[in-house]
Amino acid sequence: MSGRRAFYLTGVVVICAWVLVPLWLLAANALGGQPVIAAWPKPWFPGALSFATMAEFLAIEGVFRAMLIGFEVAVLCTLFSVALGLPAGYALARYTFRGANAFRLMVLLTRAFPVGILALPLTVGFIRLGLYDTPLGIALMHTALALPFAVLVSASLFQAIPRELEEAAWVFGCSPIQAAYKVVMPLALPGVSAVAIFAFVISWNEVFAASVLSARNRTLTAYLLAMLSESPLTYQFAGGLLLIVPSVLFIFLVRRHLFAMWGIASR
Amino acid sequence: MRGRALPYLLVAPAVIFLTVLFFVPLVQTIALAFETRTGFGLGNFLRMEDDLNFHDAVVNTFRFVGLAVPLQLAAAMGMAMMLRHLGRGRDLVLWIWTIPLGLSDLAAGLVWLALLNDRGYIASLLFHLGLVAEPQSWLTYETPIALFAAVVIAEFWRATAIVVVILVAGLQLVPKEYAEAASVFGASPWRIFTRITLPLMKPSIQSALILRTVLAFEAFAVVIAIGGRNFPVLVSEAYNWQNFNQEPSVAAAYAVVVMCLSLLATVVWLWLLKTPAEQRA
Amino acid sequence: MSRSRILTLSGALLAAALAAAPAVAADLIFSSGALAPVQETQKMRTVILKDYKGKVTFLPDEPPALLTRLKAEMQGGARVTSLIGGNDGDLAVLAAGGVLAPVDDVAASLASRGFAPDLLAMGKLGTDKQMYIPWMQATYFMVANKKALPYLPAGADINALTFEQLRAWGEAVQKATGKRVVGFPAGPNGLMHRFFQGFLLPSYTGGVVTTFKSTDAEKAWTEFAALWKTVTPNSTSINFMQESLLSEDVWIGFDHVARLLNALEQKPNDFVAFPAPSGPKGRGWMPVVVGLGIMKDAPDAAGAKDLISYLTTDTVQLVTAREVGFFPTVRATLPPDLSPGLKMAVAAIQGTGQAKDSLAAMLPVGLGAKGGEFNKVFLDTFQRVVLRGEPVKDVLARQGETLQRIMTEANAPCWKPDPASTGACQVK
Numbered sequence: 018m019s020g021r022r023a024f025y026l027t028g029v030v031v032i033c034a035w036v037l038v039p040l041w042l043l044a045a046n047a048l049g050g051q052p053v054i055a056a057w058p059k060p061w062f063p064g065a066l067s068f069a070t071m072a073e074f075l076a077i078e079g080v081f082r083a084m085l086i087g088f089e090v091a092v093l094c095t096l097f098s099v100a101l102g103l104p105a106g107y108a109l110a111r112y113t114f115r116g117a118n119a120f121r122l123m124v125l126l127t128r129a130f131p132v133g134i135l136a137l138p139l140t141v142g143f144i145r146l147g148l149y150d151t152p153l154g155i156a157l158m159h160t161a162l163a164l165p166f167a168v169l170v171s172a173s174l175f176q177a178i179p180r181e182l183e184e185a186a187w188v189f190g191c192s193p194i195q196a197a198y199k200v201v202m203p204l205a206l207p208g209v210s211a212v213a214i215f216a217f218v219i220s221w222n223e224v225f226a227a228s229v230l231s232a233r234n235r236t237l238t239a240y241l242l243a244m245l246s247e248s249p250l251t252y253q254f255a256g257g258l259l260l261i262v263p264s265v266l267f268i269f270l271v272r273r274h275l276f277a278m279w280g281i282a283s284r
Numbered sequence: 285m286r287g288r289a290l291p292y293l294l295v296a297p298a299v300i301f302l303t304v305l306f307f308v309p310l311v312q313t314i315a316l317a318f319e320t321r322t323g324f325g326l327g328n329f330l331r332m333e334d335d336l337n338f339h340d341a342v343v344n345t346f347r348f349v350g351l352a353v354p355l356q357l358a359a360a361m362g363m364a365m366m367l368r369h370l371g372r373g374r375d376l377v378l379w380i381w382t383i384p385l386g387l388s389d390l391a392a393g394l395v396w397l398a399l400l401n402d403r404g405y406i407a408s409l410l411f412h413l414g415l416v417a418e419p420q421s422w423l424t425y426e427t428p429i430a431l432f433a434a435v436v437i438a439e440f441w442r443a444t445a446i447v448v449v450i451l452v453a454g455l456q457l458v459p460k461e462y463a464e465a466a467s468v469f470g471a472s473p474w475r476i477f478t479r480i481t482l483p484l485m486k487p488s489i490q491s492a493l494i495l496r497t498v499l500a501f502e503a504f505a506v507v508i509a510i511g512g513r514n515f516p517v518l519v520s521e522a523y524n525w526q527n528f529n530q531e532p533s534v535a536a537a538y539a540v541v542v543m544c545l546s547l548l549a550t551v552v553w554l555w556l557l558k559t560p561a562e563q564r565a
Numbered sequence: 566m567s568r569s570r571i572l573t574l575s576g577a578l579l580a581a582a583l584a585a586a587p588a589v590a591a592d593l594i595f596s597s598g599a600l601a602p603v604q605e606t607q608k609m610r611t612v613i614l615k616d617y618k619g620k621v622t623f624l625p626d627e628p629p630a631l632l633t634r635l636k637a638e639m640q641g642g643a644r645v646t647s648l649i650g651g652n653d654g655d656l657a658v659l660a661a662g663g664v665l666a667p668v669d670d671v672a673a674s675l676a677s678r679g680f681a682p683d684l685l686a687m688g689k690l691g692t693d694k695q696m697y698i699p700w701m702q703a704t705y706f707m708v709a710n711k712k713a714l715p716y717l718p719a720g721a722d723i724n725a726l727t728f729e730q731l732r733a734w735g736e737a738v739q740k741a742t743g744k745r746v747v748g749f750p751a752g753p754n755g756l757m758h759r760f761f762q763g764f765l766l767p768s769y770t771g772g773v774v775t776t777f778k779s780t781d782a783e784k785a786w787t788e789f790a791a792l793w794k795t796v797t798p799n800s801t802s803i804n805f806m807q808e809s810l811l812s813e814d815v816w817i818g819f820d821h822v823a824r825l826l827n828a829l830e831q832k833p834n835d836f837v838a839f840p841a842p843s844g845p846k847g848r849g850w851m852p853v854v855v856g857l858g859i860m861k862d863a864p865d866a867a868g869a870k871d872l873i874s875y876l877t878t879d880t881v882q883l884v885t886a887r888e889v890g891f892f893p894t895v896r897a898t899l900p901p902d903l904s905p906g907l908k909m910a911v912a913a914i915q916g917t918g919q920a921k922d923s924l925a926a927m928l929p930v931g932l933g934a935k936g937g938e939f940n941k942v943f944l945d946t947f948q949r950v951v952l953r954g955e956p957v958k959d960v961l962a963r964q965g966e967t968l969q970r971i972m973t974e975a976n977a978p979c980w981k982p983d984p985a986s987t988g989a990c991q992v993k
Contacts, residue, residue, distance in 0.1 A: 022369070025370070029370065032363060032381060033377065033380050036383055036384060037380060039395045039441060040395070042395065042398055042405055043391065043395045046394075046398050056403070057419055058403070058412060100297075101298045101301055102298065104294040104295070105294060105298040107294055108292075108295050109295075111291075112290065114288070117291075118554060120295050121550070121554070122551075124298065125498055125547065126302075126310065127306055128546075129501070129502075129543045130539055130543045131502060131522055131523070131539050131542060133522075133523055133526060133527075134522055134523075134532075134535050135310065138312045138313060139305075139309040141309075157301075157305060161301070161302065164298060164301075165495060166495060170450055170495075172487070173487035173488045173490065173491040174454065174488075176559065177454060177458065177484070177487060204457070207456060208453040208454075208457075211449050211453045214382075214449070218385055221386075222386075222387070222389070224388070242388065242390060250394075253394055254398075256390075257388070257391035260390075260391060261383075261387050261388070264387075265383055265386040267386070268379060268382055268383070269379055
């Protein structure tokens, strides 16, 4: 048994390295600057760390405001995705109804159709609804991109929660809505957090729709990334690193709510 | 269960939301794909089909999706099972594994370019091991196989986390008692995995496959970062027609093709991994 | 417990989110597809616009996003942008989409600035109205690492190089080092099409459109395919030559000044800058222009006009040249206190324009939204002839048909160096 355990542990460590080493190299390139980027052969550790490019980014006028807007948009997107996605996912999991598969396909349409191609008519529509250049507008757009995750992931979760538990609750006098809320929700919560993470991260990283739908009120990603791809590599690396910090932190923060629930779930 | 209207009430908000914000632009764009100078027809599709890169793009897209998605599913399944065997530190490991989820496409493309380009870290590693003496070019039109491998590896690194999270969320709802019971009766771990765990995880696997396949058809930022002009896929061609050639109707034709492929794949997954109602938990 | 904690958490997040993002006072929005790289944006905001009296929000975007957003502002009827900056091609697309208001009055009021007449003429985009005011100009040239200089063919003058000598140079380096070190920006976002339209084809054929299928053109493509054997295969991924020059993947590279300048500025002692090569018909080169246009029904048209006036004063034009390396469109002499990198660039550009065999090839005129398809003709020809080795004559015949269709659909007359035409330009 201990041999198996060692095998698992090695696997886990190898996979961690597979994820982390490339990230370390991103950081090395971002902090090492041009000398590291152009070096051959590459050093594993940059000789002199330089936070100059990073500092330059943070000193750009409006970065702080863009960060707040990005955060606002991502949080709104998370709330909308959960609010719209969970009921729909529950319906798909618990009921057989005419049009269920059509609904699945409809939800996926927003992801199946490249959003950049849709951008012009979409933006015109948002402008007519008065949503242009507002955080709410961008959040709604991002919700549409996150909705397939919310619906499908929550549907698969509810499907795996035994129906008997709910039926038991009905027997004890709960209404279906109470049963869903008091019995099913706690069990599904870890998965719901997964939905929330997806929504937050999708919104935080989305560039194209955000920059097309906004002018004065840009999210951090649109504010920085819009100018990044034409910038020298030093800036691209620094900006790339800068942008992953908030989303990785967010995953870290909700991680406890997410996966600390194993005890309940594995019963 | 109260009345037949309940499921419709539950999906209604999402349906209304999508209809109001998306249905109209979507229909407009699909119509644009069929609009030609002389009226409605397949003109844009013919122009698309006639284009230099179309056949390469189709072949590349299928090779890419066909290899990346199964690889990711298998790896994510393995990772989810490994997590089950961990005690303390499980959430830390899971956090590390899901970090790529938080990366933008731009950052992921940069990471792999830094690793794989001529003077990248992989070439440097081989140099330190004494295997190569010079910077190596393997991301060019002269090295199509290495280029293809690089694109798949980069996408594998970036987007496996999404599958892992879905499968982990699903796996934790599979009761451990079934496996324990089977184990008491002498079933091997592999048998338990294939006969008990996998079937119980079908809904999650289905969701993961659907989402991943749809997203793989859409992936192009990393593909362009690594493949440049050498690895056209359908979506990157759609963007080229939209942005560089300024011909939105041909771009729309490409987008319609991508959409049909995605929906077709979805239908296949829905059908292949159907969970009959009576088997539902 | 966790449920209530999550509820608290999301409540707190929502409150924080809604409290964020204070409103900004109404100011003039200047959307631009030019000067989008981070450092240039910073220079624009903190130096170039510093002395302007009004409040301006300079909003750079990648051209695709910019075009989509502006067209949407137009169609949706909620104009936020007043002033638009962009290169000639992007402004042509916007003008064709009805986004730009004519600026004849601005051009008239600024007549004393002394705009270069051909640049002002380009601002008409083939119409009879002034659609944009020339803001900055630039062109393309070549940069070589000093390591490559010893291999320069005997008798070749680097400032009067021919295509044949360039090939011999590349071959000599390859022979000595085993590496292919010539580079062209043929990546997805590179500007390779301008090389064919403004440099290769004019140098060999004396024209672009009319001579597209000529035997001279066949020779141009055949010889370019031979030159390509010394070109690094990474070229099809290169978007900005400066990165490849700095990493020494490329020793001899061609690109737009804005995409070379970073290398020259960072390591002025490592590089030399020089004009692009010449062919049998002369030294083809393409001046490019970045213009300023005003949004139709702009929220602040008067402010936009005032800002155009500010940006085209001698002082600001010179500051712009010094800070971001784009050159004045008005009569203004560059000061001697330029940085070493910029000095090299200026010398290479002046060397191109003042060369005895100089042959200026203009940006396409009058194509409107067809500019992108026009570029694709040249890129497709390149891909077929050079990368796939298809027979030159067949490719030119086939692509020539497409080119003719584009010219006819756009009804665009020929532009320099092709001889003027009445009606749509004809591929001979």
